[in-house]
Amino acid sequence: MDLALLRTFVTVHRAGSFTRAATLLGLSQPTVTSQIRTLERQLGRPLFLRQARGVIPTTIGDELAHKAAPYLDALVEIAEGGLDDEFSSRTLHLAGPPEFTAERALPVLTGLTGEDGQGLALRVSFGTAEEVLEGLAAGRHDLAISTARPRGTLLTANPLCDEEHVLIAAPRWAERIDTGTLHLKGAPALERLPLIEVHESLPFVSRYWASVFDARPTASGTVIVPDLRAVLACAVAGAGLAVLPRYLCVPGLERGEIMTLHNPPVPPLRTYFLVARTGTLALPHIARAHEYLQGAAVGWD
Structure with a gap:
């Protein structure tokens, strides 16, 4: 059986789409379709069921992917293992939320760039959880930091850390706020006080109110600015209350x-996930960055 056909098959199985798999493989969509049809003819069984949006594997397809994927990933690891000596020539494309990536991830990963500039090269993109996961799935990033756990088999997520708000x-x-009144009355004790948030929907305040006070905020934001560091600056300047x-x-x-x-007693938490395309942790530069971040996160409070 042709390994190239198996590689295409596993990529389609993980991507759930011929089009997305073609992007990841650097092939045209007709080529991917042709390769899958060739493999299906060789096996005498259908491997995917075509749908309006993508494909789903048949039972035979799932069985073949389960058997073949670990060996294909191992072959990639063997083939790429020799690149470890050429680590300095590799570029890592990272995506994540701006504040967390800037304040926590990048200080860790700069340890891989080397004092003389001969280490790993970094290219960083910021975005929402949906944006960074979509970019990772499309092959635009190597690693993504996300507050959402992806579904499906194309992306593999590991919990990175919990963030206390x-x-x-x-x-x-x-x-001006009596702590005793706040303890007894909860959210009503904070009514009419100005709020600083990143969005009109008050995502951080709403999550805190729901978790701690079992209530919804009744006021709208006084200052809305789409960056947590700017929210903090406004709070320091006295613009109002914030959840950060x-x-x-x-x-x-x-x-x-x-x-x-x-x-x-139980503060609100948000979990961050470190996400890679399934199988790419066989690549040394991605694996090393992944390891660095996971190791550093152990000491993050």
Whole structure:
């Protein structure tokens, strides 16, 4: 059996689409279709059922993928293993949310670039969870950091870390809030106070209100700015209350520029996932970056 045909088959199985597989393989869509038909003729069995949007594997297709994929991935690892000595010539394309990627991921990965500039080269893109996963699936990125776990077999996700969210404000606002009243009344004690958020839908505030107070915010945002670091700057300047990841707030809390308004027994958490296309962790530069990030995340609070 032709290994090229098997490679195309496994890629289609993971991608769920001839078109997407063609992009990942650098082939035309008709070529991928022809190769799958050739393999189906050789086996005498259909491997996929065609649908309006993509394909789904038959039982035979699933069985073949389960048997063949580990061996094909191992062959890629053997073939690419010799590239480890040429690590400096490799470029890693990373995508993720701007604040987390800038504050946490990039300081770790710069350790792979080398002091003399002869290490791994980095190319970074920012986007929403949907955008970075779509780009990863399409082959535009090598690794993605996402707050959503992808479905299907094309992408493989590993939990990276949990992010704690805290309710903060500048001292002048904190002084106006009675902690006892907040503890007893919950969200109503914060009504009429200005809110700073990244979007009109108040995603961070809404998640915090639902998790901690079992309520929805009744006010709209006073300041809406699509960057968590800008939200923090506005909070430090006294524009109002904000819900932010604790790691972003630590320096401001230590300097007394902002204060934590509430300390619930179970703080709201958000999980980040480190995602790669299935099989690509056989490539040394992707595997090393993946390992660096997973190792560093152990010490992230």
